[in-house]
Amino acid sequence: MSDVSRPSPAEGRTTPRTAAVIPAAGRGVRLGPGAPKALRTLNGTPMLIHAVRALAASRAVSLVVVVAPPDGAAEVKSLLDVHALPERTDFLVVPGGESRQESVKLGLDALPPEYDIVLVHDAARPLVPVDTVDAVIDAVREGAVAVVPALPLADTVKEVEPAATPGGPEPVVATPERARLRAVQTPQGFDRATLVRAHETVTDNVTDDASMIEQLGETVVAVPGHEEAFKVTRPLDLVLAEAVLARRRLNDGF
Ligand SMILES: Nc1ccn([C@@H]2O[C@H](COP(=O)(O)OP(=O)(O)OP(=O)(O)O)[C@@H](O)[C@H]2O)c(=O)n1
Numbered sequence: 001m002s003d004v005s006r007p008s009p010a011e012g013r014t015t016p017r018t019a020a021v022i023p024a025a026g027r028g029v030r031l032g033p034g035a036p037k038a039l040r041t042l043n044g045t046p047m048l049i050h051a052v053r054a055l056a057a058s059r060a061v062s063l064v065v066v067v068a069p070p071d072g073a074a075e076v077k078s079l080l081d082v083h084a085l086p087e088r089t090d091f092l093v094v095p096g097g098e099s100r101q102e103s104v105k106l107g108l109d110a111l112p113p114e115y116d117i118v119l120v121h122d123a124a125r126p127l128v129p130v131d132t133v134d135a136v137i138d139a140v141r142e143g144a145v146a147v148v149p150a151l152p153l154a155d156t157v158k159e160v161e162p163a164a165t166p167g168g169p170e171p172v173v174a175t176p177e178r179a180r181l182r183a184v185q186t187p188q189g190f191d192r193a194t195l196v197r198a199h200e201t202v203t204d205n206v207t208d209d210a211s212m213i214e215q216l217g218e219t220v221v222a223v224p225g226h227e228e229a230f231k232v233t234r235p236l237d238l239v240l241a242e243a244v245l246a247r248r249r250l251n252d253g254f
């Protein structure tokens, strides 16, 4: 295991530059038939635009790389052109791949050299609050090589064996201690060089980037996540996302 500390800004370096990679190339099979998930709308605005705005709301993020559905890069570029986005932020669009992991790698490959910190954020988590984004960036700036926002679980979790017949009962084999479990969200934040090394060396299919860092033997730390950073995965999540947006409009007074 290597040392997780890197020189921090306080130790004399200039503040490292931060870019965000937003994988948005998934189909959204669990959401049901329709356009690719990132292009479906919430309160009339594509989910991807909500996610881009959420990341660009952080003053630390100066570049957002959107990884578009493979045949949808032109459509994503025009969406970024027509929706209001902060002028201080640069945007790049690249076509994605077959898996989330491949899409993130394609986004990383497009990053200009001057970025030292990389956030990876699901387009499917359109409502992450800026405070959560900033908490992740701060933890990386303070020296962690990999940071995940995480929440305690409300349900008890069981480990099961596969069912003997599809849809049949699954034998329960273990009940992990819930107090030590966390549900992890995005954006996950990384020292860029470590994340690139992980994507170049880990060949297993994994469901998040931080687990690739764990496979390198590096330390991943968790910071508090946020309920509103939930992932839009199934149809009911769309209802929840619309409700969160309605509450925000009410709170903002318009
Ligand atoms: N080939 C892929 C697959 C997924 N993603 C992105 O990874 C994020 C998390 O994935 P998930 O929620 O599983 O999205 P989908 O793969 O679209 O969902 P499903 O598995 O239901 O098809 C999403 O923003 C999705 O667009 C991606 O960029 N490229």
Ligand SMILES: C[C@](O)(CO)[C@H](O)COP(=O)(O)O
Pocket (backbone or CB within 6 Å): 100, 122, 183, 184, 185, 186, 207, 208, 209, 231
């Ligand atoms: C990266 C992630 O959002 C962390 O919880 C999650 O693992 C993505 O999983 P998916 O099945 O690809 O949506």
